[in-house]
Amino acid sequence: xxxxxxxxxxxxxxxxxxxxxxxxxxxxxxxxxxxxxxxxxxxxxxxxxxxxxxxxxxxxxxxxxxxxxxxxxxxxxxxxxxxxxxxxxxxxxxxxxxxxxxxxxxxxxxxxxxxxxxxxxxxxxxxxxxxxxxxxxxxxxxxxxxxxxxxxxxxxxxxxxxxxxxxxxxxxxxxxxxxxxxxxxxxxxxxxxxxxxxxxxxxxxxxxxxxxxxxxxxxxxxxxxxxxxxxxxxxxxxxxxxxxxxxxxxxxxxxxxxxxxxxxxxxxxxxxxxxxxx
Ligand code: PDD
Numbered sequence: 001x002x003x004x005x006x007x008x009x010x011x012x013x014x015x016x017x018x019x020x021x022x023x024x025x026x027x028x029x030x031x032x033x034x035x036x037x038x039x040x041x042x043x044x045x046x047x048x049x050x051x052x053x054x055x056x057x058x059x060x061x062x063x064x065x066x067x068x069x070x071x072x073x074x075x076x077x078x079x080x081x082x083x084x085x086x087x088x089x090x091x092x093x094x095x096x097x098x099x100x101x102x103x104x105x106x107x108x109x110x111x112x113x114x115x116x117x118x119x120x121x122x123x124x125x126x127x128x129x130x131x132x133x134x135x136x137x138x139x140x141x142x143x144x145x146x147x148x149x150x151x152x153x154x155x156x157x158x159x160x161x162x163x164x165x166x167x168x169x170x171x172x173x174x175x176x177x178x179x180x181x182x183x184x185x186x187x188x189x190x191x192x193x194x195x196x197x198x199x200x201x202x203x204x205x206x207x208x209x210x211x212x213x214x215x216x217x218x219x220x221x222x223x224x225x226x227x228x229x230x231x232x233x234x235x236x237x238x239x240x241x242x243x244x245x246x247x248x249x250x251x252x253x254x255x256x257x258x259x260x261x262x263x264x265x266x267x268x269x270x271x272x273x274x275x276x277x278x
Contacts, residue, residue: 001077001111001112002073002076002077002112003015003073003109003110003111004069004070004072004073004108004109004110004111005017005107005108005109005110006107006108006109007108009072009073009076012111015109017089017092017107017109018092018094018107020092020093020094020095020096021089021091021092021107022089022090022091022092022093022104023087023089023090023107023147024089025096026098027146027147027148028058028089028090029058029087029088029089029090029107029146029147030051030054030055030057030058030060030087030088030144030145030146030147031054031085031086031087031088031145031146031147032047032048032050032051032054032084032085032086032145033083033084033085033086033241033242034047034070034083034084034086034241035081035082035083035084035115035241035242036070036074036079036081036082036083036084036112037081037117037120037276038079038080038081039071039074039075039079039080041067041070041071041074041084042241042276043204043205043208043241044067044070046204046207046208047204047241048066048067050145050202050204051066051086051088051145053143053144053202054144054145054146055088057141057143057144058090058144060088060090060106062088062106062108064108066086069110070084070086070110073110073111073112074112077112080114081114081115081116081117081120082112082113082114082115083112083113083115083241083242084110084111084112085110085111085112085113086108086109086110087107087108087109087110087147088106088107088108088109089106089107089109089147090104090106090107091104091105091106091107092104092107115242118243118244119244119269119272119273119276119277123266123269123270123273126244126246126247126261126269127246128246128247128248128249128260128261129164129165129166129238129246129247129248129249129250130163130164130165130248130249130250130251131159131164131165131166131167131168131178131236131238131248131250131251131252132158132159132162132164132166132167132168132251132252133167133168133169133170133175133227133230133251133252134155134158134159134167134168134169134170135169135170135171136151136169136170136171136176136199137151137154137155138151138152138169140198140199141198142176142177142198142199142200142201143196143197143198143199143200143201143202145201152179152180153179155167155169155179156179156180159179164250166178166179166180166181166238166248167179168183168230168251170227171199173226173227174194174224174225174226175194175225175226175227175230176194176199176200177194177200177201177203178238178240180240181203181238181239181240181243182194182200182201182203182205182206182238182239182240183236183237183238183239183248184206184209184235184236184237184238184239185225185229185230185233185234185235185236185237186233186234186235186236186237186262186264186265187229187233187234188234189218189219189264190219190220190221191209191210191213191218191219191220191221191264191268192220192221192222192223192225192229193206193209193210193220193222193223193225194222194223194224194225195222195223195224196222203239203240203241204241205239205240205241205244205245206239208272208275209239209245209268209272210222212268212271212272212275213268216271218264218267218268230251231251231252231254231256233256233257234256234257234262234264235247235256235257235262235263235264235265236248236251236256237265237268244269244272245265245268245269245272247261247262247265249261
């Protein structure tokens with residue numbers, strides 16, 4: 001495996017980061033996960049815009065042309081279908097101090113992991129999942145794609161221990177998003193998803209689903225969704241770059257709809273597949 005670290009392409013076991021790196025010590029860092037299909041970045045511009053948003057929020061100043069860096073990395077890893085993990089930390093001041101010292105040089109790390117092209121594999125290969133609903137213990141800047149993922153990891157483990165594959169998070173009575181995805185419900189042919197704000201990550205897949213719904217005349221709305229609406233919805237979906245759009249067939253002990261992959265999910269998956277292949 002070849003990884004990218006601070007301007008160099010290296011074998012993974014030769015890439016070294018300082019123990020004083022603020023990403024390691026404080027989680028003072030942000031990231032992106034970007035799918036590449038057949039070597040080409042999918043919604044790359046949107047991912048890079050969100051990265052800029054995260055970096056601005058941390059006041060990390062960078063002037064990088066990311067596209068050639070990432071494209072080269074994917075090439076060096078044999079192209080194909082991969083997700084690129086890109087992390088930017090504030091860097092190291094050579095000691096542990098909370099306050100941000102001036103003139104710290106950010107650490108940039110990127111690597112690839114192979115992913116399935118679920119759109120290529122086809123709709124029948126998609127397996128519906130079970131989710132649990134649990135408290136959203138995260139901070140109030142979930143719009144920043146920060147690597148401080150401890151709350152996300154703990155709820156995912158909780159989901160796993162309950163025989164589920166995801167956790168939908170609940171804050172002040174409203175559902176926000178999944179541990180590593182956004183979510184949607186369908187009620188009487190209308191798609192609903194929680195609105196963008198500081199309580200959720202603005203998902204690139206989420207945005208594309210809304211865009212495609214508009215293009216195809218499928219009614220959709222951004223609205224607060226509570227637990228009752230979730231368990232009584234006709235369909236529930238989750239979305240992320242690495243998992244695409246996945247139907248949720250069970251929420252806690254409740255079966256969603258008739259327990260099968262729903263018709264609107266199927267339609268959206270097909271629309272998405274066509275978009276991805278064009
Ligand atoms: N996670 N919400 C959270 C908390 C996420 O971590 C993610 C993605 C999303 C979906 O965003 P997008 O559609 O742009 O992938 C929503 C990535 C895949 C990860 O952490 O691996």
